[in-house]
Amino acid sequence: xxxxxxxxxxxxxxxxxxxxxxxxxxxxxxxxxxxxxxxxxxxxxxxxxxxxxxxxxxxxxxxxxxxxxxxxxxxxxxxxxxxxxxxxxxxxxxxxxxxxxxxxxx
Amino acid sequence: xxxxxxxxxxxxxxxxxxxxxxxxxxxxxxxxxxxxxxxxxxxxxxxxxxxxxxxxxxxxxxxxxxxxxxxxxxxxxxxxxxxxxxxxxxxxxxxxxxxxxxxxxxxxxxxxxxxxxxxxxxxxxxxxxxxxxxxxxxxxxxxxxxxxxxxxxxxxxxxxxxxxxxxxxxxxxxxxxxxxxxxxxxxxxxxxxxxxxxxxxxxxxxxxxxxxxxxxxxxxxxxxxxxxxxxxxxxxxxxxxxxxxxxxxxxxxxxxxxxxxxxxxxxx
Numbered sequence: 001x002x003x004x005x006x007x008x009x010x011x012x013x014x015x016x017x018x019x020x021x022x023x024x025x026x027x028x029x030x031x032x033x034x035x036x037x038x039x040x041x042x043x044x045x046x047x048x049x050x051x052x053x054x055x056x057x058x059x060x061x062x063x064x065x066x067x068x069x070x071x072x073x074x075x076x077x078x079x080x081x082x083x084x085x086x087x088x089x090x091x092x093x094x095x096x097x098x099x100x101x102x103x104x105x106x
Numbered sequence: 107x108x109x110x111x112x113x114x115x116x117x118x119x120x121x122x123x124x125x126x127x128x129x130x131x132x133x134x135x136x137x138x139x140x141x142x143x144x145x146x147x148x149x150x151x152x153x154x155x156x157x158x159x160x161x162x163x164x165x166x167x168x169x170x171x172x173x174x175x176x177x178x179x180x181x182x183x184x185x186x187x188x189x190x191x192x193x194x195x196x197x198x199x200x201x202x203x204x205x206x207x208x209x210x211x212x213x214x215x216x217x218x219x220x221x222x223x224x225x226x227x228x229x230x231x232x233x234x235x236x237x238x239x240x241x242x243x244x245x246x247x248x249x250x251x252x253x254x255x256x257x258x259x260x261x262x263x264x265x266x267x268x269x270x271x272x273x274x275x276x277x278x279x280x281x282x283x284x285x286x287x288x289x290x291x292x293x294x295x296x297x298x299x300x301x302x303x304x305x306x307x308x309x310x311x312x313x314x315x316x317x318x319x320x321x322x323x324x325x326x327x328x329x330x331x332x333x334x335x336x337x338x339x340x341x342x343x344x345x346x347x348x349x350x351x352x353x354x355x356x357x358x359x360x361x362x363x364x365x366x367x368x369x370x371x372x373x374x
Binding site: 031034035036037038057060061062063064065067068069071072073074075077080081083 | 269332353
């Protein structure tokens, strides 16, 4: 019986490391969000949790701060044309974006 | 403990000096401030740290550098090179007016890079360096600063999206640019871009402290890699707290004050 690979279960996400790595990345991204936005608890957030438009603290200035904190935490550099509102649609889309940067730095 | 305040005169500019316990010991700490809005958001923490050190008998002070706070000068005319001169002048003032023989530097965010530049002058009596959440790359930091102007358009979806690259070109062409309430001059931008946290001096000790949320704070992956790559030994630690230099509501990191007071407050 063929195992379903992670890339099939996470439709739309880039293939990006083991299940453990993805879990850890999701936790780190949640932590960055929670700390930057001064939210009491992001423990219950999942990859499907909606961000932009649903989290009132996430306005355009907060987006800048979140990007900065993720760049510094993960040691990545984000270019202008890589960011759109879609990047911040859910915790999962944001996490996938970071994973992409970590695995394909330029 | 009450803050001591006076003006320091340097190069015809009056610079506001805030001190705690100056004159009570021959070793003092100079806090080197962060940049622009990060300084505004950090003011409470700076005062708390100053007070905490003063309370354990370690004089501590910081300067409103030219073009910032209550000191003379326009932000649009500010220069890193001038800021370093001003800090050097502060050091000399501490020696002549307050009997200070050795100075430890506490650099916060971009202030860590500035503190490092100052410490590299071997002629100055610098003891220990402490970096709070240091910025390590001026080029990327400037991009992040310019990005504050770009993002409003991106997220609101309003047409006409400026890019950081376009902004940087506009800045070079016109000489100054309004960014999130700050009038940034091209000369200052060029200086920031050229600076990095590198060539750390051979001072007695260098400490690197980061602030993280969550129950088990640990150095970020990026910081771990950076420190591992350094040719000098740096003591690192992570404490729990809010990233107060960037939070919307005034943030605090009491654990950071505690750790720093322990390091600079006596024999480590």
